[in-house]
Amino acid sequence: MPFKPVLPPSTIDTLVTELTTALEAQAAPDATTMSQHLDTFKKQWHATFAQFEQTRTGELAYQDLLVRLEANVLMPNRRWLRNSAAVQTLQSMMGWIAPATSKRPNWKLLAKRKRQSRLNNTHGFDCPHFEKPVFIVSMPRAGSTLLFETLSHFPNVWTIGEESHEVIEGMTALHPAACDYSSNRLTAADATPTVASTLRERFTRKLQTTTGQPYLGLPAAQRPRTVRFLEKTPKNALRIPFLQAVFPEALFIYLYRDPAENISSLMEGWRSRRFIGYRNMPGWPYLEWSFLLVPGWHGLHERPLAEIAAYQWQTTNALILEDLQTLPASRWHFVHYTDLIQTPRETIHAISTFANLPWNDSIEQLTAQALPVSQLTFSKPAPDKWRINEVDIAPLLPTLDPLVELIAALRVRS
Structure with a gap:
């Protein structure tokens, strides 16, 4: 699984807006906190892109942001976001990152x-x-x-x-x-x-x-x-x-x-x-x-x-x-x-x-x-x-x- 192209900040802004709208429309619990997580993600993506742009040097930095987004927003709200095109776009970029592990007991x-x-x-x-x-x-x-x-x-x-x-x-x-x-x-x-x-x-x-x-x-x-x-x-x-x-x-x-x-x-x-x-x-x-x-x-x-x-x-x-x-x-x-x-x-x-x-x-x-x-x-x-x-x-x-x-x-x- 090679490093995949990084989405530019303008695309991230659009995706964050779509996710925020979807959560509000679905009356997801704690939508305010989720909105704050998404806003933080957006700002950090802008800063990271300004530093690394689309170079491989930024791979671990981008991975960190996507891992945090997965843990803080996407997984807790997967019930309300299952049909979201924005989620599918983000997950396609997360192709080099392992999916969240199962919480079922071993x-x-x-x-x-x-x-x-x-x-x-x-x-x-x-x-x-x-x-x-x-x-x-x-x-x-x-x-x-x-x-x-x-x-x-x-x-x-x-x-x-x-x-x-x-x-x-x-x-x-x-x-x-x-x-x-x-x-x-x-x-x-x-x-x-x-x-x-x-x-x-x-x-x-x-x-x-x-x-x-x-x-x-x-x-x-x-x-x-x-x-x-x-x-x-x-x-x-x-x-x-x-x-x-x-x-x-x-x-x-x-x-x-x-x-x-x-x-x-x-x-x-x-x-x-x-x-x-x-x-x-x-x-x-x-x-x-x-x-x-x-x-x-x-x-x-x-x-x-x-x-x-x-x-x-x-x-x-x-x-x-x-x-x-x-x-x-x-x-x-x-x-x-x-x-x-x-x-x-x-x-x-x-x-x-x-x-x-x-x-x-x-x-x-x-x-x-x-x-x-x-x-x-x-x-x-x-x-x-x-x-x-x-x-x-x-x-x-x-x-x-x-x-x-x-x-x-x-x-x-x-």
């Missing part, structure tokens, strides 16, 4: 949280030994969910069943607010003995088999004293020294995706609003920040979305490379996304050998054919899918070439 998620709440009240337990835990480190939208779901089929693997955002950032000292939202970067200095011990305990509370059996749900005598832990959270790509300090035996799988494909997918993710990392973040002029918070993000104010995504890609991959090269070669393994897609059996077998994960018939059958599409995939993978954003991405690729060449050499050596 009963499966609520049941899971209830079970987890009971486990959180468990006290006096011993943490298992995390033997050579495996951390997938990669950019978001680089295939880490697909790789995680595939490796989860190995026998005797334990996970927490989700990404570790809450486990890690639920600790005040590890939340980016503790460092004025400078980034998601954590180093060995952040892994104090108390922090490390507490974090291992928090992971233990959520440990489960790949069939969903909670570790703490087992009788104490039946809990294994040693576990093979598998984890993937894209933000952890910025935390390799920290994870190494907390889990001294940690192994890392570096999953890499070529910049054009990865940056395009990041742009798609920003526009979808499904990967919001932080809202109303100090120092960021927009409502939402998506994906991981990279060092130096303050310099991205008023930059086009493609440049923001490219900066996330470049900074994260550079830090992964820098951090992993401080570790022995036996502690990390390189995987190219293309190899994962095109030659899954060979790629997963190499990981099995690296991480000492026992191969079995289930893994053989799974990798003998194309891997199933990940649950977080927007659309079926295709090498040229990035070209929908080519006009924005292509000018940025030469600046990434030095890093791409370093990583290409790494792929050859691996």
